Amino acid sequence: MSEKTKKFIEIIEQKTGSKTFCILPWIHVATRPNGDARLCCGSNASQATNGIMDAGLVKKENGMPANFGKESLQSAWNNKYMRDVRKTMLEGKIPLSCFKCFEEESKGIVSKRIWETYYWNEEKLEIDQLVKETTQDGEVPPTIRYLDLRLGHTCNLKCVMCSPHDSSRWVQDHDQLIKSTESKIVLHQMSWDKNSFDNYWYEKPELWEEIFDQIPNIRQLYFAGGEPLMIKEHKNFLEEIIRRGYADNITVRYNSNGVLVDDNIIDIWSKFKEVRFAFSIDALEDRNHYIRYPVSWQETESALIKLDNTPDNIKVGIACAVQIFNIKHIIDFAKWKILKKFKKINLFEVFDIEAGGGILNMHMLYIPTFLSARILPKADKEQLRKDFIEFKQWLWDNYRQDDDFWKHNPNGWNRWESILKFVEAEDHSHLVPDFKEYVKNLDSIRNTDAKRIFPELDHLL
Numbered sequence: 228m229s230e231k232t233k234k235f236i237e238i239i240e241q242k243t244g245s246k247t248f249c250i251l252p253w254i255h256v257a258t259r260p261n262g263d264a265r266l267c268c269g270s271n272a273s274q275a276t277n278g279i280m281d282a283g284l285v286k287k288e289n290g291m292p293a294n295f296g297k298e299s300l301q302s303a304w305n306n307k308y309m310r311d312v313r314k315t316m317l318e319g320k321i322p323l324s325c326f327k328c329f330e331e332e333s334k335g336i337v338s339k340r341i342w343e344t345y346y347w348n349e350e351k352l353e354i355d356q357l358v359k360e361t362t363q364d365g366e367v368p369p370t371i372r373y374l375d376l377r378l379g380h381t382c383n384l385k386c387v388m389c390s391p392h393d394s395s396r397w398v399q400d401h402d403q404l405i406k407s408t409e410s411k412i413v414l415h416q417m418s419w420d421k422n423s424f425d426n427y428w429y430e431k432p433e434l435w436e437e438i439f440d441q442i443p444n445i446r447q448l449y450f451a452g453g454e455p456l457m458i459k460e461h462k463n464f465l466e467e468i469i470r471r472g473y474a475d476n477i478t479v480r481y482n483s484n485g486v487l488v489d490d491n492i493i494d495i496w497s498k499f500k501e502v503r504f505a506f507s508i509d510a511l512e513d514r515n516h517y518i519r520y521p522v523s524w525q526e527t528e529s530a531l532i533k534l535d536n537t538p539d540n541i542k543v544g545i546a547c548a549v550q551i552f553n554i555k556h557i558i559d560f561a562k563w564k565i566l567k568k569f570k571k572i573n574l575f576e577v578f579d580i581e582a583g584g585g586i587l588n589m590h591m592l593y594i595p596t597f598l599s600a601r602i603l604p605k606a607d608k609e610q611l612r613k614d615f616i617e618f619k620q621w622l623w624d625n626y627r628q629d630d631d632f633w634k635h636n637p638n639g640w641n642r643w644e645s646i647l648k649f650v651e652a653e654d655h656s657h658l659v660p661d662f663k664e665y666v667k668n669l670d671s672i673r674n675t676d677a678k679r680i681f682p683e684l685d686h687l688l
């Protein structure tokens with residue numbers, strides 16, 4: 228972890244008196260596609276580190292998830308679960324839903340906890356005042372500054388690491404996959420409750436009335452999948468914000484597969500203070516087609532070029548989910564990105580996690596665990612480290628001969644080294660048979676051929 232990051236963590240500890248503080252439980256409401264409230268979009272991945280399969284869900288006192296198809300935003304905002312999370316953080320302890328961030332930090336990764344808190348500190352939000360406003364019981368004022376909305380699972384893609392929970396196009400493949408799967412791990416991690424998607428929670432007028440009432444307080448929106456650009460409620464919300472005159476106060480963030488970006492949505496974005504568009508691309512050409520199935524490379528590259536020529540308030544970054552399918556190819560992907568010399572892709576403020584140090588924004592895939600890069604055998608991991616060290620020299624020769632940048636920018640070499648540490652930290656090679664069965668069955672369903680597309684993984688397939 229860079230010295231700049233360590234210094235910032237010390238500042239937050241001084242302001243809050245806590246080594247585990249994260250700003251999100253004080254300002255933020257997040258949903259899953261089925262309407263369940265969750266602590267944040269990264270908290271569910273904590274199940275891979277603490278074994279609790281419903282980690283991250285905001286629960287009611289009866290143990291059931293708070294779901295916005297049945298209740299209001301405010302009923303979840305200060306319920307016992309949220310109050311307990313805030314109290315736990317202020318006591319310097321780690322909530323069960325937050326293990327992912329602290330595991331990443333132990334490997335030198337700038338976690339979501341750190342960069343979200345950094346962002347809001349830079350936005351001049353008085354963090355110490357938030358703590359002062361917190362009651363002894365963990366209650367805070369009903370002011371929502373940040374909404375993370377996953378408005379259903381409607382999607383145009385069915386990514387290899389996804390499921391019907393996040394993609395409507397996965398449903399048909401999922402039914403066939405389950406019938407042909409024997410692995411208990413695959414069956415468990417690919418399970419989903421069809422009935423939980425019947426409530427159409429995001430169409431409730433009373434929910435939107437409550438959200439609209441928060442528009443004067445909102446300073447950031449985050450939309451992700453399904454594919455947000457396919458969902459009419461997303462666009463209607465942005466247009467309502469513009470109509471009420473608050474667009475220039477709000478930053479809008481996305482994770483999107485990007486191919487549906489058009490002039491109409493760009494015109495809407497141009498009205499907002501800032502748009503941060505994380506374009507989900509994981510590899511080049513046929514590899515990306517396989518991972519982000521069935522998008523074509525031509526569609527992806529065309530969308531990148533369009534986004535590279537958007538108004539100045541729109542910032543764009545390639546967001547790469549680091550996993551078994553691309554870990555051995557990610558160096559070639561990064562070189563391609565650098566040599567393309569885009570005007571704006573990943574080139575905004577260097578501390579920002581979305582900027583990726585000007586190269587790629589990379590986040591680790593945790594679930595499904597059988598697609599994590601940690602399943603690589605020991606010999607592969609040793610070769611990966613050698614390849615990364617060679618890439619470090621290539622970056623010096625071809626990208627930036629700037630020692631200060633690589634030492635102190637948390638998205639400089641620190642980020643690449645932290646990925647190696649994450650992959651090397653645990654041996655999950657016992658999951659290779661589950662990976663092999665999953666790929667074999669999925670290839671049969673989709674008429675794809677992983678062995679041809681990923682020759683570097685042939686010995687695992």
